[in-house]
Amino acid sequence: MFGIGIGPALPALAQLDAHGSIGPALAGVRVLADGAPAPLLYAASGQINLVLPFGVTGNKVHLELYRNGSLVTQFDKLLLPQHPGVFATGALLNGPLAALNQDGSVNSSSNPAVPGLGVMAPQLPDGALPTAPVNTPVLPIQVLVNQQPVEILYIGNAPTAVTVR
Numbered sequence: 090m091f092g093i094g095i096g097p098a099l100p101a102l103a104q105l106d107a108h109g110s111i112g113p114a115l116a117g118v119r120v121l122a123d124g125a126p127a128p129l130l131y132a133a134s135g136q137i138n139l140v141l142p143f144g145v146t147g148n149k150v151h152l153e154l155y156r157n158g159s160l161v162t163q164f165d166k167l168l169l170p171q172h173p174g175v176f177a178t179g180a181l182l183n184g185p186l187a188a189l190n191q192d193g194s195v196n197s198s199s200n201p202a203v204p205g206l207g208v209m210a211p212q213l214p215d216g217a218l219p220t221a222p223v224n225t226p227v228l229p230i231q232v233l234v235n236q237q238p239v240e241i242l243y244i245g246n247a248p249t250a251v252t253v254r
Contacts, residue, residue, distance in 0.1 A: 090137040090139070092135065092162065093135060095118075095154060095161055095162070096118050096135070097133065099133075100134075101115050101118075103131065111129065112128065112129070113215075114129065115129040116132045117156055117157040118154070118155070120152060120153065121152070122139075122150050122151070123150055124151075126142070126215075127142055128140040128142075140216055143212045149167050149168055150165065152164055152165070170228060185198070210225060210227050
């Protein structure tokens with residue numbers, strides 16, 4: 090989420106709770122997605138990063154942003170059942186992926202990771218940090234490189250990474 094004055098003046102990063110999960114409150118900020126609390130990864134004056142709860146279904150979500158217990162804004166956002174994206178370390182749409190492997194090491198051509206995307210089953214608690222590869226995507230996955238399909242060797246969760254939809 091982006092806006093003016095939507096979060097704390099000093100940026101706050103998510104902290105793991107006693108169960109090893111990311112919590113739904115951060116520096117006085119809470120976000121509800123269709124009434125379900127969303128795990129918060131980052132909160133700042135102009136930006137809130139969150140994990141959409143797995144229980145959100147359909148083609149739109151109603152979001153409510155609260156700061157210090159008061160409603161700041163609410164709005165509906167259209168959803169796609171799946172819309173993967175990647176970040177690059179170089180210029181726009183150029184350069185190697187900005188990604189970590191399942192062991193936390195930096196992904197590179199000499200240190201590649203096996204790909205995996207999508208809503209997973211069985212469904213883990215929102216914000217959970219799975220310790221083993223236990224999930225598989227609900228929807229079929231196809232990966233194209235230069236408009237050509239590539240063989241997918243593994244599709245599943247990344248152990249010790251926060252589960253996201």
